[in-house]
Amino acid sequence: MTLCRDAGFEPDVRLGTTDLLLHLRLVEQRHAAAFLPDLVWYGHSPTVALRQLPRGQRARRISTVVRRGGSRHPAVLACRAALLRAVTLRSGRA
Incomplete structure (x- = not known):
């Protein structure tokens, strides 16, 4: 919009x-x-x-939400790390 x-x-x-x-x-x-x-x-x-x-300005905010106690689950950590890598690669900050 x-x-x-x-x-x-x-x-x-x-x-x-x-x-x-x-x-x-x-x-x-x-x-x-x-x-x-x-x-x-x-x-x-x-x-x-x-x-x-x-x-x-062309930006999008992405948030991740997990249940209480789930923030250290390996799948959650892997997903968040993949998102961070994608942003880092796309923005040229790698």
Whole structure:
């Protein structure tokens, strides 16, 4: 929403879903436009026209939440470490 507003227009949001492949299919069928992460294209070429995002603040906050006492579980530690590595590699801070 903020990216659209910063670009000078109010987005007309008619559908919301966390299913990235549904977003992609709607764009491919020309029923929608979407902000899609690079992960959607992992392993193959884009199937739709890609546009550069406008300059400025482009950030996303990711939080992890676990049950009390679960923060030291090996799977939780591995997941959080993988997220940190991905951010570090993507931002060039490696």
